[in-house]
Amino acid sequence: MSDSTSGSWAEIFTPRYATVTLILCLGVALFAFNAFLASVALPTAVQQLGGIALISWALTLYLVFAIMGGAGAALLKQRLGSRTALLVSSAVFLVGTLIAANASTMTEVLIGRSFQGLGEGVVAAICFALIPELFPSRLVPKVFGMQAVIWAVAAFGGPVGAGLLTELVSWRAAFLINVPLVLIFATMVMFKVPGRDNVPGLNPGFPGVRLLTIGAGIMLVALAGISTPLVATGLLAVAAILLVGAVALDARSRVRLMPDGAFRPNSTVGSGLWVVLLMPIAGATSAVYLVLLVQQLWGYGPTLAGAVGAVMAVAWSLSAITVANVRQRETRKVLIRTGPALIAIGMAGVLIGLLAGQIVIVLVAQLAIGAGFGISNGYLNLTLMEASSDNDRDRTSALLPTTQSAGNAIGAALAGVAANTAGYASAVTTDAIHLAIIPVFVLGAAVAGLAFVAALRTTSFMTTGATASSFAAE
Known part of the structure; x- marks a missing residue:
């Protein structure tokens, strides 16, 4: 259309x-x-x-x-x-x-x-x-x-x-x-x-092996988030093997759960799914620890700390509404690319604000993270839906919230591993907490950087021609 x-x-x-x-x-x-x-x-x-x-x-x-x-x-x-x-x-x-x-x-x-x-x-x-x-x-x-x-x-x-x-x-x-x-x-x-x-x-039968493999992989990711750093690293490695194996097994199945070329970086859908996965992995860093950190470092109560954390959700909604009327293809490409970049900048900003003791910096950074998701998420999803063939569109569309949920789980686990490895659990002084959270937010910014690279690749395919299919007629 x-x-x-x-x-x-x-x-x-x-x-x-x-x-x-x-x-x-x-x-x-x-x-x-x-x-x-x-x-x-x-x-x-x-x-x-x-x-x-x-x-x-x-x-x-x-x-x-x-x-x-x-x-x-x-x-x-x-x-x-x-x-x-x-x-x-x-x-x-x-x-x-x-x-x-x-x-x-x-x-x-x-x-x-x-x-x-x-x-x-x-x-x-x-x-x-x-x-x-x-x-x-x-x-x-x-x-x-x-x-x-x-x-x-x-x-x-x-x-x-x-x-x-x-x-x-x-x-x-x-x-x-x-x-x-x-x-x-x-x-x-x-x-x-x-x-x-x-x-x-x-x-099609029942894809039990693939679903159990995916479930086992996510279960190991969840367990990693509450394990010691060494055990967590091993669990995440096994989880990665299981999840990669599930994708590979699905690609060879007669009736697939995922769209053709899922997570292969040689197409709009393949590279775009990496953006869908990596952005929530990056965002989970702030989502998991920010509310707790402002209570520990600045003595905020639960309500005020929760409001600081919720700024991101508000920015997400407002920015999504603001850009919803964009029609130009080139502008949509810019929004898809800019989203991960804003998340990376926001993660760095949250860290700087926490280390400097400046709530204004933290709030502005939270706005950047939320806006990063809001301006890019809808058009990224639309691009993947449009790029899918008629036979694959259901698989692509259904995989989007699933991939986002998996990203949130993986991000929470990775943030936990980074924090525990840096000694966050035993940190009691302000300086010790500061040192422990640096790798957590650096990890979030780095993953957002990878999402930006994947977004560049995704939008590069958008320049090669029209979409593979159209949506429902008006």
Whole structure:
């Protein structure tokens, strides 16, 4: 489709698109809210149920199963059709929510969180896959802009809402709030999402080996984040072997989970997926440690420290909205390249601000990091969707949120290894903390630099001709 015209923001809320816009935003909202729920509600749950040693696994298992679900989402969509796949995955998420909310032990909570992750991983991935199917390409950046807003609201409202429900009602209510949301989502899907769209006669089977390999790799990454530096290094090495092996195995499979040439730097899609992976790896550095650091170094309370951390989410949303009307191809290329560069600059700025004791520098750097994600994320996703063949577009679209989640997990683990190796856990003086965090933020800036190189390569392919395919007709 041509991008010669640019739709207004109001168009995604017209009768033609309003319902599907709401469906996609609600699907993302379920994922975003639950990403913040565990850290707020589960400490109270642990006090009632015991099993404090298992609390970190509530997030770990949710993430691992979400990535596994996302990896298989395109195949599930092809096999069952969009509507059935979303309804089934919503049911899985609902079952997990009910198990966790009614748990009598932490083990049951973990089982529920695993089901939640599996269901929501599929929901989020299929919602991404539906974007090029249900919207013309000129509206896609606005849809991603709305999703950025959802994440910003979740970053603020998720912890606050879960905290209020936990304090005023119970931690179980923080889980049960998902029930009406997922029922509304499922009802809307039933009436508005296209039905069966699979290839007749196709029986792809179950890609169990590939999904288990991906799950095992992400599990090892998560374990690395809570291990000693030496053990963590070994776990990350094995995880890298497993994940690379999963990509290689998928490339040789008759029915693939990933698009053709995934992560091979010789195409727009291949190199672009590296940008999608590397940017959240870089961003995780600030996301994991900044809130804690401003409390340790400057004595900020939890609320004020959380506000400093949330500046990035606000900048992400505002910048995504600001650039959503860009139509020129050359400008989009500039935005894709500039995003990782801003993240690298922002990481360096956060470090400088922390070392100098200047909150203004930290806030400006946080704005740069958020803007880096906001100005580039939507157009990077759009570029990968447009560059994919008709047969591969579902796989590419569904792989985007999965790759971002994997990047967040890998980034958190790498940041933990860097911090622990530098002695952050035992640092008690300001000088010792300063020395320990230098490699953490240097790592984040370096990874963002690699993302910039991958972005240069991705946009270089955009100059060679038109996209491989077009989106839905207007």
